[in-house]
Structures are given as structure tokens and as C-alpha cells.
Amino acid sequence: MAYHAPVAQITYILDQIVDFPQLAATDRFAEATPETVTAILTEAGKLATDVIAPVNRAGDLHPARLENGALRSSPGFAEAFRALAEGGWIGLAADPEHGGMGLPQALNMAVNEMTASACLALQLNPLLTQGQIEALEHHGSDALKSLYLPKLNSGEWSGTMNLTEPGAGSDVGALTTKAQRADDGTYRITGQKIFITWGDSDLSANVCHLVLARLPDGAAGTRGISLFMVPKFIPDDAGNPGQPNDLRVVSLEHKLGIHGSPTCVMSFEGAKGWIVGAEHKGMAAMFTMMNCARLGVGVQGVAQAEAALQQATAYAAERVQMGPIIRHPDVRRMLATSRAEIFAARAICLACAVAIDMSRATAEADWAARAAFLTPIAKAHGTDVGTRVADTAVQVHGGMGYIEETGVAQYLRDVRITSIYEGTNGIQAMDLVGRKLADGGTAAMALLDEVLDGAKSAQASQPELAHDVWQAAETLREATQDLLDRDLPERFAGAVPYLAAFSRVLGAHYHLRAATRGGSVPLARVYVTRILPQYAGDLAAARAGLDDLEALDDAALLGQMAG
């Protein structure tokens, strides 16, 4: 089934649920008027539905491949990418000084959702480029900015992030790629990187790698890492792609999904690089890039859930087994809970984006703290919902769901990576209970206050729903206080279920808000009665501590014991 961009629903969430209109009241985003938003979302929706979605299946069937060391992308990807680039969509939220449109991230993420629904494998390319744009805007020298940003914003060139090495995944500090200072102020980069998304591309004239590497005098661990811009072709004096740099794609991975997105093993062999930010301060710059990408990946989860659920719902409306199966209570339950989950995950992602925008527009620390707290939730929850809904969409199809030609299994295979890359969801959860509770719980409690206030306001019109949300938020507050009293390893043991519970409560909060602001009351009820109640089990697990896990020996984990 064709994907239909849910423009009306996204517009409603921006307007009524996540307070997007407050952005237009700031100087920075004064241009983000309702008219602009509508025009942008409508256009992006058309692009996604009419131009990008049609290439999604070809990406799966005809993966990107290497031909004599050069990448050949999947059929139709070049044309779809060109439409996306030429529409100015890549630089939507970028600085107008260098060719961006300067619009809010919240709007950019709404657009990203639609393009990622249409084709995840292709959309990864502009998403990573957007991350690189953010990193350069914040940490690049003026020379780097002037040279690279206009071309990245226009999609003429594309960007990658090179962190992971065979021995350095979640432990970035273990990396071994070396940087040497050259006489001309540039650097020479040598080492191997793995899992590099779109590490080569025939969609753009140059591929700009941001590479983490260690200078000879860099300390061990993450503190000694620097970030470098290492382009595939070294720009000539006119700023055009010139001599090839000393780097190459060694091989592509054969993956479960996103076949259209080349995942490269990269070899840097004394490649010429330019420092981004200060020496040894590469992690800070990389985090700028990753934060944007993390939210973007959460949005990818929502996007794939949306596309998969649309297909499942259309199938259920057509498939007749003792009446259309969309009327069967169990099928309806699957569709309705999935729809309710998507609403919640989308609202959380867009609320996070609005917080990022408000933090930039106002420079207020509270907004920054809120954005920082919501980012790992948006990423992990959005992608968990992505996998869960895609899995349910397969189930709704019955046996047809398992047949590749049906297409719904591709969503399940494709979306599965989103819980892994840009920091696994376990890493996100540890970030939440570690760094993001390091303020003593201020950001967490501010969010919970908002939820409790919302429940109070809704008490008159939706007393039952409001009561349940209030109760859940109170329990979450207690659990948060309990985690604050524990050491990090204990928190980590409960991190994933804690994040899940927080997501449920926030999701219920936004549904309750919808129920009081012209949204769907039945959908809110589906969420509050069928999805929210798992918070209790989540929080029990969140508070279960570490003792039982440590008491299990490895033989017990392997299941080889007699008892």
C-alpha cells in the first residue's frame, strides 16, 4: 500500500500538543507561522508520498553495492535524493548564513518523519548530513563553515560520522585511529572505521567524513580524542572536489535491513583532515552531531511505525475472514494500540524538538535541560515503538506478513537498526538515569510537575483518564526519587524499564491533553487503559536493583546448569 503522509495529524500535534506556536513568538523563529508550517508540511508530504516512497522496495531488493571500489546506490535513489536536495529540505533547520532556511528543528523533524516513512535507507543520508551541519555550525572554523556548509545544505555534498571501530563501539574512548599534525596546519588520519552509514555515495559529488581520531599527545579514553573533517575529494581553490583523498571503502556489510543504505568499512590511510573544534575536544563536537542524530533516529522509529501501521490498517480493511478483519476485536486492538503508541512517540519526539528550539531561541537553561532529558527518551522510545508497531503490523497480516513480497516485513527488518545505532537503547537509558539525573532530578521532576498539572486541569472533563495519569506520575516520581538514592550500577540495572515507564507516562500525558483539546478521546482511552498500566511493572523492574543479576553465575545465564 502507498504511504500517505499524515500531514493533518502532525500539524495537530505541533499546534495543540507540543506548543509549537510559542516558537513563532520568538525572534529566532518568527518565520515559523502557521501558514509556513502548513505549506512546508504539505510540500514535504507530497515529496515523501509521490517521489521517495516509490523507491523504498527497490532499495531492499537491489542493495547498494561496490563496483571497482565505487558505490552504486539502489535504483531510483539518485532521482529521489535529487528531489529532496533540490527542494532545500536538508538545510531546513540550518543557519541561513550558509544556505539553510533557519526554521525550527521541530518542523525539520516533522519533515524528517515523512521522508523516513517513505524510505529509511535513503533518508539516512540527509539525516547524517544534517548532523554534520549542526556539528560544523557549532564547532567548525569560519573557513570550514564557508566551504562546507553551503554544499551540505544544498545536498551537493553529503556528510558521514566515523566513530565506531572494531574494538570501540559503545566504548568510543577505546578507539585507535591516529591523527598526525602536518606542517601546513592540516592533519593526516590513519585507521579503520566500521558501520559507516553512506560511507560512500553516488548521490552527491563529495562525501565529507567527520572522523574521531587521537593525536600522538592525546590522553587515553575519550578526553584525548579529536574530530576531523576528512573529505573524499580534497576541495580545490574554487571549492570544488579536487584530488581524491587517501581513504577508501573496504567493503559493505550484508545486513538484516536498510539494504539501500550502504554500511561501510572505511580505511583512512594518511588521509588529509582539518580539525573541527579544538584539539582533544572532539567528543564535545561529536556529541553535538549525535544529539541531533539521536532525536532524528527516534523520529525514524515513529516514521517506520507509521508506514507499517498504514499498510496493516489498509490490509485489515480489505482482508475478509468472517467479515473484514479490521472489525475483529483482536485485530482492532492491535491497530488501535499501535496507533495510540505512534501518537505518543511522535508527541514525545516533537516535544523534544520544541525544547531544543526554545533553548536556542531563549538561551534558557531550563529548556536545554528539558531537551537533554527528553533526547534519550525520544530516541529509545521512538525506536522501540517503531519495532513494536512494525512487528504488530506483520502480525495483522497473518501468513502474508511473513512473505517478503507483501512488503511489511521490510519495515520490521529496516526499523530494527534504529534501536541499535546512534547509541543502543540501553546506552540511551543509562544516559537518562546517569547524566540526565545528575542534576539531582530537577529536569525529571519539572516534567513530572507538568504531567501532574495537566492531570489536574483535565480532572473536570476527563476524570477517569486524569486520575490514572496522575497516579502513574506520582508512582514515577517515587521511583525517580528511589533511583536518585542508588549508585550508578544499580540505576543501570533498572535503566531500560525506567525509560519505558517515563515514556508511558509522558505518552499518557500527551494523550490526555489531546482528549481535552479536540483530539481523539477513544484513542486516549486506548492508551491510558491498555498501554499506560504497564508502568507499574516497568517501575518494579526499574527498582529491582543489581543483587539478583550479580548472584547469577555465567553458567546459569547459559542455561547449562542442572538446577
Added chain:
Amino acid sequence: MAYHAPVAQITYILDQIVDFPQLAATDRFAEATPETVTAILTEAGKLATDVIAPVNRAGDLHPARLENGALRSSPGFAEAFRALAEGGWIGLAADPEHGGMGLPQALNMAVNEMTASACLALQLNPLLTQGQIEALEHHGSDALKSLYLPKLNSGEWSGTMNLTEPGAGSDVGALTTKAQRADDGTYRITGQKIFITWGDSDLSANVCHLVLARLPDGAAGTRGISLFMVPKFIPDDAGNPGQPNDLRVVSLEHKLGIHGSPTCVMSFEGAKGWIVGAEHKGMAAMFTMMNCARLGVGVQGVAQAEAALQQATAYAAERVQMGPIIRHPDVRRMLATSRAEIFAARAICLACAVAIDMSRATAEADWAARAAFLTPIAKAHGTDVGTRVADTAVQVHGGMGYIEETGVAQYLRDVRITSIYEGTNGIQAMDLVGRKLADGGTAAMALLDEVLDGAKSAQASQPELAHDVWQAAETLREATQDLLDRDLPERFAGAVPYLAAFSRVLGAHYHLRAATRGGSVPLARVYVTRILPQYAGDLAAARAGLDDLEALDDAALLGQMAG
């Protein structure tokens, strides 16, 4: 990583958790002594680990294919199948009168688990043959039994089940395949069937299809359906494969997983068939076959979970990121909860098998009712655990999990079908709250009484765990009573979460039993504190009714509404 058959663990569960020893006290299963059990499990474990597991990857990479209309199975499958057949494993639980070994299903299912861990795609072939053996033993004429059973038990011939048609999936009664009476007392079968597992095979000399079809005077719906034996080659007078029958494989499906298992579109073109059971009573015979297969599929879920978790645990022990990741609290949580889930799912499946065996050995209705109640739980829960654990195993691998060469993604792709075939898990849940509660809750309450008694006995030695299990069982009893007071559509709307809650309570019951019988107390604690507590949320959803689902219009389900 190589799969290691968990012989000690399975033996422990049989002996200490599911009261397998009571079988040896019956006349029918007097031979199922501890020595026999140990010998059988040890041998089967070797077969699975040494002979079958090595072909699993080849089945994925080199799918079964059609060559001029004939099936060519994946490399190595023929040899592995031969070892399995010649070891006498297919007929382990079959009637000795026709070449079976007459051992309990509980032992057979334990063996099936190990072969299904080793290679799901291959194991489907003997599993379906076992189902056919059951159906023939119960419903076949003496002539059919004498001719077919010895060859099915030996694996010389294999069996399939042909239910599904393009317009008749969950609604079997909608089938259109026709049967005509012939003058010689046989029948002519005409129609198309889809999703026929191992619909052709080069592993066996004949393929015996049990086909559902409607006679001209058969009523509409399921009451007018008859069951026929339709062999690929018509047996000659000596009982050897003779003339080819008028049937063929039209095509094979391209599936998400189990590539080594050919999924066939079958065409029956006036094929010669023999009736199994009485005319128009085919569904009863088919249910005999399906019941055995349903439990067998639940066991497949456990099996794939076991194999996937072993690979994840081995990886976590080796992979170093700031120390071996098996020591990281979040990774340990993933491994430990998965291990605890496998223990629970395995115990439920084997308890179901013991109930089937006791029902046959004693002919007591209580045992039959218990087996009937546990079957949909074993199937749906076992396969849900299969997918959940395989998914977690991918996650433990981080980025490596997404790379097909790692092998763990294959488990996720392969196991995903188990929640769909032999009746989707939604169908299982509806069977549970519909037919299996139609006794007014007697079978359900008997199980809950056992759980409550167990909790009482454990109170002294494990007071905290016992308290939690008791509380959950009491809440489940209330919810069961509540469902009994509702009509079927309302029950169906809560069926899946109800089944999930019942599984959790049973799983916790068996863990608590283990904690008091020399099993792992920390593992029981992992289950009771991190997995059991979700029962509350499950039961809230189970009792949420149908109103909100019906209040949602289809536009809301599609997410195209503005509000």
C-alpha cells in the same frame, strides 16, 4: 557460536518442575524411566549439536528451490534429516504397533526442542510428520494406518497439512477445495492450497498430504469439511511409491526467514485421495493434528530463544567494552530476563505435554481439560518468548547483531513465523478465552489453585517470592471471573493480554517451585521482580473491553485525522 543442547536443564525441569516422573508410574509409560530419559536426551542433544546445527546457516543462505518442478532442499539437509530419521526420533511418541517408540509426548517435545534449536527450517519437516502420525493414529482406517504409519515413523515418507487457501486462513470454513467421490471408494481432490510447509521434499521418498476439502453435499462452513490423505506418489500393491498423483507444487514463497523450509503453493488437480475419519468430520481429525502441532510450535519458540540466547551470552562473555559486557548491568539484565523467560516457557510447554500424556495414560477428563487449557498458552507464550528473546539477543550484539554474518539475526527472522502459523497467537488467545473458558472457568481455576497452593507451600522458605506469586494469582482469578461475565467480543478484545498474564503467573509458579527444589533462586527472583509484575498491566488491558475500540473510526486508525 555452536549450540549446546541444554540436557541438564531440561532434565531438571522434567524431574523437578513438571512432575514427569508420575508418567513412569502409569502402565502406558512405564518405560519412561529416569535412565531411558537420560539416555534419550543425551543422544538427542548430540544429534542436535553435532549433526543438525551445522546445517542451519546453509539453510538460510541457500534456500530450498524448485528445479523443473521438483524440490531441491538446502545443502546438508538430506544428511541431517537422514540421521534424524534413522535414529528413530520421528516416531518417539508414536504407537509401537506401527513402528513408534510409545514414549511420552513430554519426552518427544524435549527432543523436538533440541532439534528445533539446531535448525528450525529442517525440524518443521519431522514436526509436521508427527502431527500427521497423530491424526492417522486417531482417525485413520486400519488400512491407512498399516500402510502409512510405519513409513512416516521411520521418516521414509513425510507428512504435510493442507488447510490454508488464499481466501481461507484463520477462517478455515471458507475453503473451496473440492472432493468428489470415485467409484472405487477413493476421492478426487481439486483445489489450490497455500503456505504448505515442506509441500514437496527430496528428503523422503514420498510426501503424504492431509488435505481439507468439501464434498458436494458438504455443508457450508467448517461442519462440511472432510479430510483426505493425498500422497505425492500413489502407493503400489507392495506399499512402495508408485504412479505420481495429480498434484504439483506451483511455486515457493520468498519469506522473511526459515529459508530452508519450502513454503509451497500446492495445486491438486483431481488428485486421488483416501478419506481420514468420517465424511464431513474432517475438522475433528485436523484438530488432532493441529493440537499436537500447536504445542510443537510453542516448543519451537522456546528452542529458538535458547539458541539465540546461547549465542548472545557467549558473545557478551567475549566482547570487551570497558570490561566484558556480560558484567554490564544492562546487558546482564537482558541476558538474565531472557534466561528466566526461557525457563518459564519451557516449563509451561513441558507441563502441557505431561498433561497430554497423563490424559492418555489415565483417560481422566481433568488431565484432558488441563492439556486443552495449556495448549494455546504454550503455543502463544512459547513463540512470543521466542521472538522476544531472539530480539534481545540481537540487541546484546549491538551493531554486530544487525549484520547477517553474525547469525543471530537469522534466529529473529526464523522464529517470527512461529507466532503466526498453526493459528496466529491472536487465534490462540481467542481459543483460550472462548472455548477454553467455556467450562465456566473450571480448568482455569484448577490451575490457579495449583499456583496458590504452590505459593502457600513456598511461604516458609521464600516468603517474598511466594507473596508476589500469590498476589498475582489472586488478581488473575478476579480477572478470569470478570471475563467469564463478559460476552465473547469483549473477551476477544482482551484475549491477548489475558493470555500473557496467565503465562506470567504460570511462569512465576514454576520459578517459585524451582526456588524451593534446588533450582536457581536468583533466576526465580529475576522472573518474579522483573517479568511477573507486568501481569497488572496485562490484566488492566484484558479487562478494558471493546467500547473504546469500537468508538475509534477507521480514519482514526489510519492516523489521517486532524484531531
